[in-house]
Amino acid sequence: MAKGKITLSVIKADVGGYVGHSSMHPRLIEQADEKLSGSKEKGLLIDFHVTRCGDDLELIMTHTHGVDNQEIHKLAWNTFTVCTEVAKELKLYGAGQDLLSDAFSGNVKGMGPGVAEMEFEERKSEPIIVFMADKTSPGAWNLPLFRIFADPFNTAGLVIDPTMHIGFKFEVLDVYEHRKIIISCPEEMYELLMFIGAMRRYMIKSVYRGDGEIAAVASTQKLSLIAGKYVGKDDPVVIIRSQAGFPAVGEILEPFTFPHLVEGWMRGSHHGPLMPVPFYEANPSRFDGPPRVIAAGFQLANGKLIGPRDMFDDPSFDEARRKANDIANYMRHHGPFEPHRLGLEDLEYTTMPQLMKKLEPRWEKE
Numbered sequence: 001m002a003k004g005k006i007t008l009s010v011i012k013a014d015v016g017g018y019v020g021h022s023s024m025h026p027r028l029i030e031q032a033d034e035k036l037s038g039s040k041e042k043g044l045l046i047d048f049h050v051t052r053c054g055d056d057l058e059l060i061m062t063h064t065h066g067v068d069n070q071e072i073h074k075l076a077w078n079t080f081t082v083c084t085e086v087a088k089e090l091k092l093y094g095a096g097q098d099l100l101s102d103a104f105s106g107n108v109k110g111m112g113p114g115v116a117e118m119e120f121e122e123r124k125s126e127p128i129i130v131f132m133a134d135k136t137s138p139g140a141w142n143l144p145l146f147r148i149f150a151d152p153f154n155t156a157g158l159v160i161d162p163t164m165h166i167g168f169k170f171e172v173l174d175v176y177e178h179r180k181i182i183i184s185c186p187e188e189m190y191e192l193l194m195f196i197g198a199m200r201r202y203m204i205k206s207v208y209r210g211d212g213e214i215a216a217v218a219s220t221q222k223l224s225l226i227a228g229k230y231v232g233k234d235d236p237v238v239i240i241r242s243q244a245g246f247p248a249v250g251e252i253l254e255p256f257t258f259p260h261l262v263e264g265w266m267r268g269s270h271h272g273p274l275m276p277v278p279f280y281e282a283n284p285s286r287f288d289g290p291p292r293v294i295a296a297g298f299q300l301a302n303g304k305l306i307g308p309r310d311m312f313d314d315p316s317f318d319e320a321r322r323k324a325n326d327i328a329n330y331m332r333h334h335g336p337f338e339p340h341r342l343g344l345e346d347l348e349y350t351t352m353p354q355l356m357k358k359l360e361p362r363w364e365k366e
């Protein structure tokens with residue numbers, strides 16, 4: 001790791017739902033807390049915070065070992081494993097759902113858990129926000145990340161703060177072709193939008209300020225592409241740095257006043273609105289949704305996580321929640337019809353191939 005830098009790692013997995021896929025049993029949080037406390041005492045971690053969004057267990061950790069560190073990934077993996085034991089004992093739903101392998105091989109990437117990590121020099125004051133979502137997938141961050149870092153109608157700082165006039169660079173993954181590209185804004189805004197508007201294939205992995213300073217990192221793991229079948233959605237997280245040369249806290253939260261349509265919801269197979277909620281309301285129950293997002297705000301102090309503040313616990317997001325419920329009603333009326341239900345190309349990892357096979361002999365030329 002580079003001298004004087006700290007690393008913020010957010011690693012998450014669904015290790016068992018309570019009840020169904022709607023929420024998390026408190027014993028899983030206790031177990032994860034206990035496991036990470038031990039590592040903090042041993043000095044591997046500077047600090048940590050364990051939380052959950054819906055049925056997803058979120059490990060927020062600070063340390064000095066850099067991104068993709070084997071010890072940190074192993075700690076996360078072992079934490080998910082011991083929590084899975086508790087989930088099995090309580091017969092929670094889908095115990096160990098996101099752990100796609102029995103053996104840890106040095107890095108949790110590609111093994112099921114979602115990962116977002118960044119290493120940086122802590123500033124005089126370092127406000128960060130960790131967004132965590134349930135019942136959706138990583139493409140859900142494309143729209144808010146664009147608005148935060150490239151839309152002056154959202155982020156006044158892009159106009160008012162001269163340190164942001166150098167713009168932001170977006171690292172975009174093509175998850176089908178396993179390749180990536182860097183696109184700069186504002187110069188290449190139209191090119192960027194052409195790609196990231198296709199949220200299933202192109203995902204913003206990270207955002208850098210024009211001078212190369214890291215601003216945001218998202219988890220982009222797509223479980224179905226790893227497992228080759230439907231194994232739950234890839235409920236994503238994103239870390240965003242704020243203030244003083246980055247968008248202000250309020251500018252980072254602002255895009256979530258619009259509950260945009262994302263994929264996920266029931267069986268990971270439907271479009272629905274992304275509803276911003278306080279921590280205690282992150283229990284997607286109606287039709288296993290609608291999709292939720294929570295925002296945990298922290299001030300870092302020498303790597304210590306001062307927080308979290310529950311950033312969506314604010315009546316100014318009530319209207320977004322109300323609108324999300326209206327949209328949810330509207331979308332639900334479509335039942336099994338598109339565009340509520342995902343298109344066929346998105347259902348290729350569900351039971352669709354089996355059904356195709358079963359009916360194959362009965363198709364005849366018309």
Ligand code: 13P
Pocket residue numbers: 243248249250
């Ligand atoms: P303060 O003057 O309260 O620090 O606010 C500045 C700012 O960035 C508001 O978004």
Ligand code: 13P
Pocket residue numbers: 014021054055097134135231232233234235265266267268287288
């Ligand atoms: P999760 O991905 O949150 O486990 O949800 C899966 C599901 O099928 C919900 O209906």
Ligand code: MG
Pocket residue numbers: 014016017020021055094097232
């Ligand atoms: Mg689940």
Ligand code: MG
Pocket residue numbers: 014021054055056134135235
């Ligand atoms: Mg989930």
